[in-house]
Amino acid sequence: MTIWLLTVVPVVTFGQIERLNDEYRIQVSLDTATHTLTAKTTLTWTNPDDKPVDHMLFHMYYNAFKNTNSTFFSENEFPESLRPPQDDGCHWSYTDITDIKDNNGNDLTTMISYIQPDDTNILDQSVLRLDLITAVNPGESITLSFDWNAAIPNIMPRTGYNKEYYFFAQWFPKLGVYETAGMRYAEEGSWNCHQYHANGEYYSDFANYNVSMTVPNSYVVASSGWLQAKHTFDSQMTTWTFTCDNIIDFTWATSPHFTVQKDKFKDTDILFYTYPYKEDIASRYFTAIKYCMHYLDEKLGDYPYPTLSIVDPPIHGLFTGGMEYPTLVTSISFNFFPQGFRTPETLVMHEFIHQYFMQMVATHEVEEAWMDEGFTTYWEGRILDDFLGESCSMVDFAGFNIGTKEYNRFEFLNSEYNTSAPITDKSYEFESSAYGPISYNKTALWLQTLERMIGVELMDEIWKTYFQRWKYKHPCRQDFIDVVNELVQLKCQKFPDGMDWYFDQVIYGTDLCDYAITNISNDVITTQAGFIDGDIDCLNSIETDSIKSTITIRKIENITVPQQLKVYFKNGNILTEELFATNEYTEVSYTTDSEITKAIIDPDTLIYIDRNLLNNSYTTEKLSQKTNNTMTSWLQGRFQNALEFLSLLI
Amino acid sequence: MSKQKTILSTIALSWKNAAGSWQIWSLLLLVNFIFAKLISAPIANIIDSASLNRVIPANVSLTYIYDLIQNDQHLVSQIMSTLPIILGVYLLWTVFSTAGIVNSVFYKDFKLSTFLSGGLKFFFRFLRLTIYMLILLGFIGFILYKVLTFGEINIFQIDSEDFLISRAVWLSICFAVIYTFLKLWNDWLKITIARLNPKFFFRQSIGAISQILNIKTIVVFLINILIALAMILLFRTIGQIIPIVAILITQVIILARLWYKIANLSSLSMLNSALDRAEES
Numbered sequence: 001m002t003i004w005l006l007t008v009v010p011v012v013t014f015g016q017i018e019r020l021n022d023e024y025r026i027q028v029s030l031d032t033a034t035h036t037l038t039a040k041t042t043l044t045w046t047n048p049d050d051k052p053v054d055h056m057l058f059h060m061y062y063n064a065f066k067n068t069n070s071t072f073f074s075e076n077e078f079p080e081s082l083r084p085p086q087d088d089g090c091h092w093s094y095t096d097i098t099d100i101k102d103n104n105g106n107d108l109t110t111m112i113s114y115i116q117p118d119d120t121n122i123l124d125q126s127v128l129r130l131d132l133i134t135a136v137n138p139g140e141s142i143t144l145s146f147d148w149n150a151a152i153p154n155i156m157p158r159t160g161y162n163k164e165y166y167f168f169a170q171w172f173p174k175l176g177v178y179e180t181a182g183m184r185y186a187e188e189g190s191w192n193c194h195q196y197h198a199n200g201e202y203y204s205d206f207a208n209y210n211v212s213m214t215v216p217n218s219y220v221v222a223s224s225g226w227l228q229a230k231h232t233f234d235s236q237m238t239t240w241t242f243t244c245d246n247i248i249d250f251t252w253a254t255s256p257h258f259t260v261q262k263d264k265f266k267d268t269d270i271l272f273y274t275y276p277y278k279e280d281i282a283s284r285y286f287t288a289i290k291y292c293m294h295y296l297d298e299k300l301g302d303y304p305y306p307t308l309s310i311v312d313p314p315i316h317g318l319f320t321g322g323m324e325y326p327t328l329v330t331s332i333s334f335n336f337f338p339q340g341f342r343t344p345e346t347l348v349m350h351e352f353i354h355q356y357f358m359q360m361v362a363t364h365e366v367e368e369a370w371m372d373e374g375f376t377t378y379w380e381g382r383i384l385d386d387f388l389g390e391s392c393s394m395v396d397f398a399g400f401n402i403g404t405k406e407y408n409r410f411e412f413l414n415s416e417y418n419t420s421a422p423i424t425d426k427s428y429e430f431e432s433s434a435y436g437p438i439s440y441n442k443t444a445l446w447l448q449t450l451e452r453m454i455g456v457e458l459m460d461e462i463w464k465t466y467f468q469r470w471k472y473k474h475p476c477r478q479d480f481i482d483v484v485n486e487l488v489q490l491k492c493q494k495f496p497d498g499m500d501w502y503f504d505q506v507i508y509g510t511d512l513c514d515y516a517i518t519n520i521s522n523d524v525i526t527t528q529a530g531f532i533d534g535d536i537d538c539l540n541s542i543e544t545d546s547i548k549s550t551i552t553i554r555k556i557e558n559i560t561v562p563q564q565l566k567v568y569f570k571n572g573n574i575l576t577e578e579l580f581a582t583n584e585y586t587e588v589s590y591t592t593d594s595e596i597t598k599a600i601i602d603p604d605t606l607i608y609i610d611r612n613l614l615n616n617s618y619t620t621e622k623l624s625q626k627t628n629n630t631m632t633s634w635l636q637g638r639f640q641n642a643l644e645f646l647s648l649l650i
Numbered sequence: 651m652s653k654q655k656t657i658l659s660t661i662a663l664s665w666k667n668a669a670g671s672w673q674i675w676s677l678l679l680l681v682n683f684i685f686a687k688l689i690s691a692p693i694a695n696i697i698d699s700a701s702l703n704r705v706i707p708a709n710v711s712l713t714y715i716y717d718l719i720q721n722d723q724h725l726v727s728q729i730m731s732t733l734p735i736i737l738g739v740y741l742l743w744t745v746f747s748t749a750g751i752v753n754s755v756f757y758k759d760f761k762l763s764t765f766l767s768g769g770l771k772f773f774f775r776f777l778r779l780t781i782y783m784l785i786l787l788g789f790i791g792f793i794l795y796k797v798l799t800f801g802e803i804n805i806f807q808i809d810s811e812d813f814l815i816s817r818a819v820w821l822s823i824c825f826a827v828i829y830t831f832l833k834l835w836n837d838w839l840k841i842t843i844a845r846l847n848p849k850f851f852f853r854q855s856i857g858a859i860s861q862i863l864n865i866k867t868i869v870v871f872l873i874n875i876l877i878a879l880a881m882i883l884l885f886r887t888i889g890q891i892i893p894i895v896a897i898l899i900t901q902v903i904i905l906a907r908l909w910y911k912i913a914n915l916s917s918l919s920m921l922n923s924a925l926d927r928a929e930e931s
Binding site: 155162163275277278315316318334335336391401402403406407409410413414611612613615617618619633634635636637638639642644646647648650 | 682683685686687689690691693694697704710711712713714716717718720721737740741744745748776780783805806807808809810811812815833896897900901903904907908911
């Protein structure tokens with residue numbers, strides 16, 4: 001038996017006040033007939049500020065699905081075809097606190113109001129403000145006890161029920177994050193609590209949870225944390241009690257059809273929940289997740305929790321798939337999913353990496369989505385390419401291969417919105433189609449470029465330092481930038497001033513990067529002609545053995561990065577030099593006794609963010625002819641086959 | 651025993667005819683090659699223009715293809731707009747050449763002149779037949795799609811995707827069986843048109859339905875398909891084992907498919923003529 005002793009008490013301090021985890025005790029009962037929850041919560045919060053706090057803010061995210069007036073629905077651009085049927089009964093939801101008292105016995109029920117910190121939609125009720133009768137003094141705690149009930153939404157994105165499948169995310173009144181002065185961007189202590197938006201995810205504080213769910217006997221519960229007790233108290237209902245410390249959210253799912261399969265990585269139990277018809281996919285998940293856990297274990301640090309639950313929902317619960325929650329992730333697969341399509345592996349790895357970036361290193365998913373989604377996409381590319389091969393880690397089917405990193409590059413560069421906003425925008429400020437390419441793919445792409453520029457060893461050290469320094473805390477972008485600069489200045493001679501010049505362009509800017517070599521000229525140098533130095537003899541120009549060769553480099557897009565230039569001479573000499581081309585056109589000249597035959601800018605493809613790698617090279621000889629012939633033959637064969645196939649119809 | 655012998659000898663003779671009709675299959679192969687070149691050459695041009703003076707990577711990858719398309723979007727859209735025209739013309743050529751093959755196998759004369767005169771003689775009737783065939787295939791496809799999506803499938807309403815997958819598998823099998831019979835009927839009708847030379851062929855197309863539902867015809871038709879598949883598999887395997895230039899292997903595989911086409915029509919012609927003789931006697 002393993003006894004788990006997590007570091008429950010955080011060591012973070014802002015000023016003199018120690019920041020303590022919130023403490024939640026929730027008893028919730030599920031009524032599957034009415035699709036409602038009835039619950040009681042006891043919440044203890046400690047004021048980390050050096051001034052009294054007289055109110056508290058709560059996420060009431062089920063109210064986002066309360067009616068069509070919510071901010072979520074006013075922003076929602078979900079395709080009509082994917083909307084659940086709304087015509088046979090009520091599919092809306094709500095959360096309602098019916099009775100709330102503080103530890104002094106004050107009834108605070110009438111002190112509740114709804115506020116809209118992000119917009120002017122006064123009808124939105126996704127953020128609740130609770131005014132306190134007695135302010136909480138610095139370092140002191142308040143314990144609130146409240147009864148609440150909720151109607152569960154019918155298959156809304158990421159949460160709700162459908163048929164006998166229930167997935168509970170953002171399901172309970174959850175405290176916002178009180179940010180003290182100096183924490184992230186806070187100039188003075190205040191609550192950070194956003195409304196529920198159509199685009200974007202969540203932000204909450206570290207807490208210790210003890211949650212008891214009472215569900216019908218036949219139902220199996222998958223949950224954040226680990227099972228402490230299971231008590232069947234009558235012929236109808238069973239209470240499952242889960243506990244978990246030092247996590248930023250708590251999620252659970254239940255269904256009478258769940259089957260559970262188990263595996264183990266070190267001391268962590270991996271539990272896989274799905275419907276019986278999809279059980280066979282378990283081995284794919286277990287293999288992928290163990291590889292991922294091992295990889296991150298080495299590169300960043302231990303996964304410290306004793307369980308990891310993977311939920312693969314049935315098709316009617318598809319909206320809840322592909323999400324990350326503390327110690328519980330969801331994926332998506334379909335029966336008979338071909339092995340060559342790596343979607344299950346990609347999803348489960350991606351969601352697991354989130355355990356590090358946004359669960360343990362708890363960045364703000366709404367205000368800085370790139371710091372969890374982009375970081376995760378970067379790691380997903382690294383791990384999947386390492387696991388399955390660089391050229392086929394995403395698709396390896398019928399001779400058709402795509403790698404994960406190159407797919408990320410394609411997703412960003414191919415998006416028509418790729419320059420529409422800097423990655424620093426809040427998630428709900430992005431145009432809906434820009435959010436993914438910019439937050440996920442652009443970040444991954446510039447991180448890959450950074451890794452190649454400074455070297456993978458230093459990059460690994462940066463990641464490890466960042467993770468170890470900021471785990472169980474809430475860093476912001478400057479905290480990441482600071483770690484990069486600190487280590488780059490210390491260990492990378494190439495960039496003695498750090499990487500701010502790069503971050504200014506890729507984090508705060510919207511420009512793209514494209515360098516091209518547009519020409520190579522080789523001119524024989526001739527001697528001077530005419531009357532030289534007062535000589536009365538007229539000299540004719542004659543050719544010398546020297547050749548002046550000029551390489552023309554064009555900076556097509558605005559991002560400026562230092563590059564290597566590799567120059568090949570006809571006599572076999574090869575020259576490599578550093579180049580920092582800041583103007584639109586840059587000419588590099590050499591005077592030697594041999595012609596230049598070939599030049600390549602960025603020969604090792606360090607600048608992966610470059611939008612066209614093909615124009616990075618130039619050759620005065622047509623070296624590519626052989627490859628061209630092979631490709632033309634390949635195409636010819638494919639089209640001959642296709643045409644002959646077409647004739648079968650006749 | 652004699653039925654088996656007849657089947658085997660029909661097949662053997664058909665494949666012998668196919669191999670012997672070198673003028674026809676050479677022409678078919680050449681035209682196939684030229685049409686493919688018409689499509690592949692502009693694409694090769696894109697590669698050339700993008701990689702002219704470039705060092706291009708050794709492996710074709712998404713990165714390479716994407717960068718290539720980025721390099722010359724104008725030419726890509728040009729190719730996309732001319733592709734339907736090339737395919738349309740190739741379809742017409744296929745109608746013509748099928749008419750030519752049918753004429754040749756019917757008269758057992760595999761000279762190019764017989765092939766070309768057959769193409770001219772039956773072109774419009776075969777074109778009509780092709781249009782009917784495409785309409786029929788479209789109609790069957792539509793019906794099968796309706797069956798696949800029967801019951802207003804909403805992913806939020808179904809218990810699992812299993813029934814959808816098994817429905818798709820069964821419908822694919824159905825389509826394969828229907829298509830096989832449709833193809834047999836279509837080929838048989840072509841031979842009948844060559845034999846009876848009717849202006850309109852409604853009566854013959856009805857008659858063909860009962861005529862193809864004959865064990866010998868079906869067996870010969872299926873064996874010819876199996877022989878073709880075996881040949882393609884054999885050539886593919888040889889191509890993988892022996893490092894022969896890929897383009898040559900492609901030609902051999904295309905050739906096997908052309909031989910099959912000639913052999914199949916030749917077999918059906920022999921069976922059709924035998925039926926004719928039986929009716930006369």
